[in-house]
Amino acid sequence: MKKNLVLFVLFILPIVAYLFFASGINSFAKLPTITSNIPEINSWKTLDDKPVNLKGKITVLGFIGQDVLQHKGNVFNLYEKIFDRNKNFKDFQMVMIMPDGTQNEVKELQKILVSLGTQAGWNFVFGTPDEILGYYNSLKLVGKLDAKLGTPNVFIIDKNRNLRGRKGQDKKGKVEYKEGYNTKFVSELYNQMIDDVKIILAEYRLALKKNHNATKQLLSNEK
Template structure:
């Protein structure tokens, strides 16, 4: 038993065993945490978009509500731009949608100008919406706090099927449900929103990989 020296056992436990565990887990199906669906089939943004240029379906969207007080929303959107948008700008089908009352066009144009100073705006979508339609869209999210002056300090994740995603076991939420992410809390954007978007993308990646594997398996057996 000279082979099983103390040094070799330590090396095995430190390096080989964790690698084996990782390979076993990575080859299994759905051995990862999926981002919970909190609300299904919310209103499609194209139904309230006066420009008719944006859709939720087929995209991973981060949605926020600027409201009447554009200046008050500015710092939160700048945080979102720096901590989230710039991290995911090159991800496929990723977009940030900022909804605002249509009469605030001039103030929003100035906000866009400030954000675009050091940012490629290709995946930013600023959507003017008639005031009376903003609550209709927001209420379809079924979140646990109301709009204030047509705005919110939260950002929301909408998946490719038009469902609201979030957390059901968040330690900082009273009932564990995290519907939206605080735009004014940089730590929450970095530690929660960023992580949850990554989880959602990995979920799509794993589903794509499983689909291709199943196709290959059927082809191999002649189905």
């Protein structure tokens, strides 16, 4: 009896625990593409007059709009639930597209971010209203910006500038479509976006591992 208990603890319990935690990840083996090859944003500049690139980075993209400080609660939710968990991944970044004229409000918002922790990897870029509307429309989304060029939704962009989300059937077989994640609702960030960001990060870690192994094999064959 004692021997069986020991075997259960050593072999069965870890498997049960793995299945329990794995069930938190959504059923997509690979997060579907919603819009392919979205435009770059490097024609826009940050407060420090520097360009930001989407290519080569895993990006959370947002449109805060003209009422900057009215959205500070959403920014706090996003920082705490998404950015803080992934800030040490060197190819992960946040990019908020802002209307020209909001620079002073963004400076105040940055002070809030600094009070939360590191701001490295969190970028604000500025464009005209027409540029922002044109860019948003190029994402080919169902949702729209409000009259002040903002939305509470943020979007996951992969390293190849593809907008990723949920499209198909969920674990219960129901049709599911999700192009963005509403920062007003902590539950949505916690129950859905955290998992989807994990899938993208795992996808690229696997790609890096495959590339590393392929390089090792190539070098081995050359000897």
